[in-house]
Amino acid sequence: MSEPRPRADGRAGGGPDGATDFPTRLTKLVGVRHPLVQTGMGWVAGPRLVSAAANAGALGILASATMTPAQLRTAVREVASRTDAPFGVNLRADALDARERVRIIVDEGVRVASFALAPSRELIAELKDAGVVVIPSIGARRHAEKVAAWGADAVIVQGGEGGGHTGSVATTVLLPQVVDAVDIPVIAAGGFFDGRGLIAALAYGAAGIAMGTRFLLTSDSTVPPAVQARYLEASVKDVTVTTKVDGLPHRMLHSELVAALERSGRTVALLRAVRHAASFRKLSGLSWSRMIREGLAMKHGKDLGWGQILLAANTPMLLKASMVDGRTDLGVMASGQVAGLIDDLPSCAELVDRIMAEASRARAALPG
Structure with missing residues (x-):
């Protein structure tokens, strides 16, 4: 994917030199403006949400497990038509057509490949040889150590507070374990929804945070209003x-x-x-x-x-x-447990701007 260009609305495009108050190993690695990731949620993380998250300066990740390869290619092209910013695609590492999907990612110039399960050493090598950043999601320290040894560029670490398939170890316990175990950037997931959480994750040594439920509950999400209402009431x-x-x-x-x-x-x-x-x-x-x-x-x-x-x-x-x-x-x-703390439906741009402003205030309020 080419270097992200300035957006039509005048806000700086993401990139290693793009404006951000919180440059981290994540922003430098993938070329986004802010250390925030919108996770690849099945049936939710489609082109509209992913492009909105990317245009807001976060890393948007397209969920592909419920798509055919042809649908995936079409969806990738739609995202690319909506944004010049980097974005990613989430894959099932154990899918029989995983290599076909990898070829689509490479052919279409997608910046990041993420995985819900640890990809094989060979799959990681194939992606990296093509210049794609590989970011698996893991739920245990040993899994992080394994994919790091195989060449993964970063990992998303989801604690038990996260939605969907989850483990039993809380983020506040799992995150420092993984940060201390690997030398690659670690992205924290599970329990994050605001700028205070971003500062907490950075203090633990993370390079950013990943959020699913918080991005699901935005006006850019395609989830039906009646379903979003159930989340907001929870x-x-x-x-x-x-x-x-x-x-x-x-x-x-x-x-x-x-x-x-x-x-x-x-x-x-x-x-x-x-x-x-x-x-x-x-x-x-x-x-x-x-x-x-x-x-x-x-x-x-x-x-x-x-x-x-x-x-x-x-x-x-x-x-x-x-x-x-x-x-x-x-x-x-x-749903992540943070659904019980969310009560509004901002746009992705409003959400990202709010989180970064909250993070700045939280950082300024720290002693010293």
Whole structure:
């Protein structure tokens, strides 16, 4: 991707020399103005949100797991048509077509590739050889050490407060562990929504913060208004962790559907998963044999049973029901705990400007 150019609205484009009060290893590495990342949320982080985040000076990341390769290429080109700033694409490292998607990223000049799971050494090397910055998301120190040894340029560290699939270790415990363990830039995720959090993360040694729920709750987000309203109404206690969606710990808003899932037995859950697998197969264009191969890829190197893999078919369709179709009664709403602290829907530009102003005030208020 070429060096970011000044924007049409007169604000400086992101870049190593772009104006920022908080230059960090992250801003220098990827060429953004502010050490903020909008995470790649499935069905949420589409071209509109990603380009708005990028134009605001943050690193916007496009979610590709629910897209076909052709849809991914179209989405990348749409983002590029909306912004001259750097942006990224989030990939599933265990997807059978991961290399095809990597080729799209390289061909289209995307600046950053992020991963929800640790990519292979070979995939990292292929991206880096093409000049793409590689930033995996990890949830444990040993995973950070592994991808750093394989050549990752930075890592996003998500603590247990984060939305979606999550671990049990809080950000305030996990972040310093990872910062002390690796020499590459560390981006903190899980529990961040304002400038005070940015200053706290920088004090821990992070190079920036990544936020999902906070960017989901902006006026640039395509999430239906009725769903955003549910987030804004939620208290901290309304955000729960359940394993009933796909067999793995998943943080989301508590709802009638979540309660029903937790009451249902394994047989009912598996039957529901089969129906959702059939729906996702039709939506994605995958054959049953391809889906079985994807399941085998998920099993590789992991202690997962076939029942758990089948349950994983719940996730994309249950998320689509809420995040695209607006059916809070039929879908799940992945959420960080910070949903209970958010009460407005600013634009991405307003949000980023506010966070950076808050960070400046918080820094100035520190003793000395």
